[in-house]
Amino acid sequence: MLRLIKDTLISQVVTLWRVFVHAFAKTDTVEYPDVQPQMAARWRGRIILSRDPDGEERCVACNLCAVACPVDCIALQKTEDEEGRWYPEFFRINFSRCIMCGFCEEACPTNAIQLTPDFEMAEYVRQDMVWEKEDLLINGTGKYHDYNFYRVAGKKIRGKDKGEALNEAPPVNVRSLLP
């Protein structure tokens, strides 16, 4: 009988009290449009294309991001300028399909594609969710300020021959027997 009273009454009263005490706790709700939430720096939001410190496009149109993308929302076409640099002729992200997974950022060998903490991307027209290269490119370096792909890579462009990159030795003539 005592057991029954304990189970049916006392525990219920304790439950009621514990829930009631929650009235004095701070609410978790962030009243979003009035109060802007503090987004984490690594939040995976709107995707951007960054530029290197010299102001050139970082993207070399290697297509790794498009391959890594699990929802196939990235489309691009490679082209080459007269200096020998590769760059995308067009670069298109369909944000109505993008799931903000960040795989493209992980795949990118030149730190060109990056995710930012911006999440306010709602549109009234679905077609407006498709962003072209002009919309994606920013005038900055994003998260990596000093990185310049062509300065450290062995790719030959005008004004920088093979072996002239940072931390790179000049090419060895393998046919020569001289030490």
Add this chain to the structure above:
Amino acid sequence: MRFEVGSALSIGAILFTVIIVAAMLIWVERRLLGLWQERLGPNRVGPFGLLQVVADMIKIFTKEDWVPPFADKFSFILAPPIIMVVILMSFSVIPFAPGVGVIDSDIGVLFVLAMASLGAYSVMLGGLASNNKYALLGSLRAAAQMVSYEVFMGISLLGVVALTGSFNLREIVLAQSDGWYVVPQFVGFVIFLIAGVAESHRLPFDIPEAEQEIVAGYHTEYSGMKFGMFFVGEYLGVLLISSLLVVLFCGGWLGPAFLPPIVWFALKTAFFIAFFILLRAAIPRPRYDQLMNYGWLFLLPLSLLNLLLTGAFILWQGGM
């Protein structure tokens, strides 16, 4: 036109207040649940979200009022108003304050119990007429639950009636001027509270409309204002049970004189309404057989024992 029991002004004011308060409970409940769940609740429409009710009403009135083709049309339309009418009728015997009330009936307690029993028809008809298995299950459960909990809902009141020697709710309140019945009749109070929750099928005893098991129970097929009537009917039930608890056990309008009697009544009722909502926020729903066992095997003997002891006490005192 004077403001007294049974005057047109009194009746109109009570009807208006009761319906407005019941509708406002939709907002009150959501805000209080939010408070206890560390959320905010609706706070966008009007100051503190007070006009949420207006928004809800506009929504519910403009919804398609659909009668399913397989339903029994007559009973389907008949069912929702029954619960509204029946509970509003119950309010006619509630003494809100001296001089405020609809009728001063000598069988007030019996009238309330009778009306509560009629309320079961609404739920049963609604479920049966829907011709839907979930609705049928819900109405079966509702019928069983309401019938069985009414038994000791009545018995738990008899202690109060015996102590007062009257079925008149106004006299019951006046008899509490030197002590609320919640002290000598504490067991009766608790049993009436539990039975009241089951009677208005609120959580944790909302087994007739258990969303996780049977969609929405007896009102599965209802939409628009017909559903709205069930919805407001439930809040009217909460209001009714709260005011009955106040009248029968907590001294009705009685209280220190620095506030007018009607304010005391409102404050006490608001306390019990908040308690009902706290119950909903805190306690999970029991299983159907647990509910039935709890009622018949625990609460019924307890209420009989309470009545027996109260009677013995009155005889020992040499009263009546």
